[in-house]
Amino acid sequence: MSYSMKPFLLSATIIFSATAATADQGFYFGGGLSFSRANSDDSFGSESTDTSPAPGLTFGYRFEKGNAFYGPEADIDLFLGSDFEFNNTPCSAGAIGPYYCSRDAVIRLRGIYGQSLSNGLEWFGSGGVGIMIGDGAVAPSGITDKGVNAGFTVGLGLQKSIGRGMLRGEVIYDRLNSSLTKPTEARGFEYEPDYEATTMKISYILSF
Incomplete structure (x- = not known):
């Protein structure tokens, strides 16, 4: 594996082995860790990468019909200490292109x-839109400016009733390549870095 996933694999094992309860129709919320x-490409051939954990929150409404369930959901991941790298050089130490240097949140x-x-035990798929808020490089010295990208998100996961809630494990793919707010340098030139990520996320969901 290119990065450690042991905590997530362990949690996935718990999902399969825990004692079952019953999921309820209605509103739910939860918290977790992703x-x-x-990857962020600057459109000039340079790509930065970041591998980071992030705590997150989830809110949604569950409808049930037979053995199926569906509904709308919103979630947010908040990144602490995110720092993209290019050739093992942190963006904060210097950037060779206008790619993203850090990410604050993905919604x-x-x-x-x-x-x-x-x-x-339940399986589920997800699809919708996503937004990433971060800082993009606008100068080789590592100077950054705020940027916001949007695009699509898809996911696949398993969840299991445990106690009063659901323990959920999922894999999420985000491709957010449309610039809503472009990082802009002092002379007014705007950049349009893209953003792509694969995420493993473990959450505990409670109904209310």
């Missing part, structure tokens, strides 16, 4: 659809 690998608005399997 671990992702992100997703998506639809969820899934089905019950057995013993409280």
